[in-house]
Amino acid sequence: MTSRRSRVPGTPEPQSREGRWLEQWLERSDQVVYGVVALLFLVAAVAMAGYAVEYFIRHARDGFPVQLVTFINDLLLVLIILEVLGTVRSYLLTGTTSLTPFLYIGIISATRRILAIGAATTLGEASTNATFHRQMIDLGANAGVVLALALALFLFGRLASERATKSDDEGQHWQ
Numbered sequence: 001m002t003s004r005r006s007r008v009p010g011t012p013e014p015q016s017r018e019g020r021w022l023e024q025w026l027e028r029s030d031q032v033v034y035g036v037v038a039l040l041f042l043v044a045a046v047a048m049a050g051y052a053v054e055y056f057i058r059h060a061r062d063g064f065p066v067q068l069v070t071f072i073n074d075l076l077l078v079l080i081i082l083e084v085l086g087t088v089r090s091y092l093l094t095g096t097t098s099l100t101p102f103l104y105i106g107i108i109s110a111t112r113r114i115l116a117i118g119a120a121t122t123l124g125e126a127s128t129n130a131t132f133h134r135q136m137i138d139l140g141a142n143a144g145v146v147l148a149l150a151l152a153l154f155l156f157g158r159l160a161s162e163r164a165t166k167s168d169d170e171g172q173h174w175q
């Protein structure tokens with residue numbers, strides 16, 4: 001049985017039967033652990049979504065705007081968990097990971113923080129000018145993070161598109 005994951009360049013193939021057995025056992029163990037982690041992320045996402053809905057329904061009358069922002073914040077956390085789950089699934093299927101899901105996770109995380117700051121500011125939680133100033137700096141920093149990660153996502157997608165086009169062009173050259 002050969003591994004579906006590519007070997008590190010320069011790493012020799014195990015020569016002994018025991019070495020091949022150990023490599024296969026470690027490969028299967030790796031898949032089992034990743035599978036368990038994937039299931040736990042799925043359970044966490046479902047539990048968090050259920051909790052968010054239940055909490056929102058129970059507390060919607062206790063200051064609806066605050067509860068709505070909390071609900072959206074909780075749903076964004078569910079999206080983050082699902083993005084991580086998607087990364088684990090991708091690793092299980094292909095044996096590789098990608099930068100893209102982590103860029104999305106960063107964007108969603110910064111967006112969650114922006115919503116929290118916006119809610120706090122709207123509700124007048126900035127009792128002093130210094131607190132308000134810190135919140136505005138935090139807001140600006142998170143907006144900068146969103147823009148930087150969006151730019152990275154755009155450039156990463158553009159690079160992938162150029163590679164695909166180049167690969168297609170090379171394939172046509174040989175036909």
